[in-house]
Each structure stands twice: as structure tokens, then as C-alpha cells.
């Protein structure tokens with residue numbers, strides 16, 4: 001049996017004296033995309049940052065397609081194709097869309113497929129293809145979010161982590177972005193998506209985890225259906 005894209009065992013991590021992840025374990029990806037949701041401040045972003053090597057875990061193990069990546073640097077993790085698109089589209093404002101995307105293809109394996117990945121990004125985000133030379137500071141929030149995700153795609157992901165890709169967007173743009181994210185998944189890239197909109201997550205992922213107090217509080221497995229009241233009960237713990 002082939003290894004899951006991501007397996008996390010008893011992960012403990014935090015900042016200074018504060019512990020944020022408290023023995024979190026999950027297996028993500030063998031049954032399709034994964035969605036992460038839960039109350040604010042309970043560790044979803046910290047989990048993605050720890051998986052991508054930006055936060056050093058104090059204990060636990062992270063395996064990427066079977067390989068133990070726990071001790072690796074963020075650079076070595078990106079080189080393996082584990083790509084993290086952080087919250088809040090942090091882009092260089094004076095670069096054009098084309099220049100931002102080129103920066104995303106800095107690893108050896110990404111450079112090898114740069115042309116195909118650029119074409120794939122342009123097909124998924126036609127709005128960007130129309131504005132290729134425009135500086136990103138002149139783009140709308142939704143368009144900047146598209147550039148962030150497209151830049152992640154340029155890294156030739158074998159697994160793509162998306163942190164709140166639809167944060168602050170209008171319902172119409174949210175749907176446009178969700179459709180693009182579905183297209184990325186249909187092109188064969190497994191996803192782990194953090195979003196507060198559980199309905200949106202259910203449209204993107206078949207396996208959802210509620211992150212509560214730095215651990216997995218509940219799980220919605222592939223094939224299980226869940227009503228609005230049950231989701232609220234998960235959030236509020238009754």
C-alpha cells in the first residue's frame with residue numbers, strides 16, 4: 001500500500017513558553033482532499049507552519065509520502081514538493097504577476113516543469129492571464145489571492161497547503177476561487193485547506209478535521225454527511 005501524503009503523530013509545537021499544538025495526530029490524503037476547521041486561535045495556522053518547517057516541533061513526527069520530514073528545513077520541504085500558501089497573500093507589491101509566478105518555480109524540480117505549470121496556472125486563473133504584466137499592488141484582494149495560489153502551483157506541488165484561501169472575499173469571488181481550487185485538485189494535486197466556511201470545505205474535501213485546543217477534536221470521514229446543527233455542536237462543544 002502506498003504511503004499517505006501526510007501523516008502526523010503526536011505533534012507538539014508552539015511559540016516561546018506557549019504550547020499551541022498539544023499532541024496532534026492525523027492521517028491526511030489517502031482518501032482525497034482534507035479540510036481543517038475550528039475556532040480561531042486553536043492552532044490551524046500553526047499546524048500548517050509546523051508541517052512546512054517554519055515552526056520547529058517540540059515533539060512528534062511528520063511524514064510526507066512516508067518520508068520523515070520532521071527535522072528538515074523549510075527549503076528542503078519545498079524541494080520535496082510540499083508547498084504552503086500562507087494566509088493573507090504576502091506578495092512583493094512591485095512585481096508583476098508573471099514575476100511572482102516565476103519566483104514560485106525556484107526549486108530544481110519546479111524549474112523542470114515551469115512552462116507547463118505556468119500554462120496550467122493560466123488555464124485555472126484566466127483573470128491572471130489577462131493581466132500578466134500588471135504589478136500585484138494594483139490587483140484586487142481576490143486577484144492577489146489567485147496570484148498566491150498560482151505561485152504555489154509553480155512550485156510543482158505534490159501536496160498543496162492552503163490557509164484560508166477565501167478569507168475576506170465576496171460570496172461570488174469565493175465561489176470563483178473555490179472552483180479554481182477544485183480544478184487544481186482535479187489536475188491531480190492533493191490539498192489540505194484551512195477555512196472557516198465548512199460548507200465550502202465540504203465542496204472541496206471529503207475528509208474534515210476539527211482542530212480544537214491544538215488537537216483533532218472531531219473528524220468527518222469520507223462518505224459521512226453532517227448537518228448544520230452538528231457542525232455548530234462541534235464548534236461549541238455540545
Ligand SMILES: Nc1ncnc2c1ncn2[C@@H]1O[C@H](COP(=O)(O)OP(=O)(O)OP(=O)(O)O)[C@@H](O)[C@H]1O
Nearest residue numbers: 015016018020038039040041042043044045046047
Ligand atoms: N508568531 C507567534 N508568536 C506567538 N504566538 C503566536 C504566534 N503565532 C500564533 N500565535 C498564537 O498561537 C495560537 C494559535 O494561533 P493559530 O494562528 O495557529 O490559530 P488558528 O486556529 O489558525 O486561528 P485563526 O483561525 O484565527 O487563523 C494563538 O493563541 C496565537 O496567538
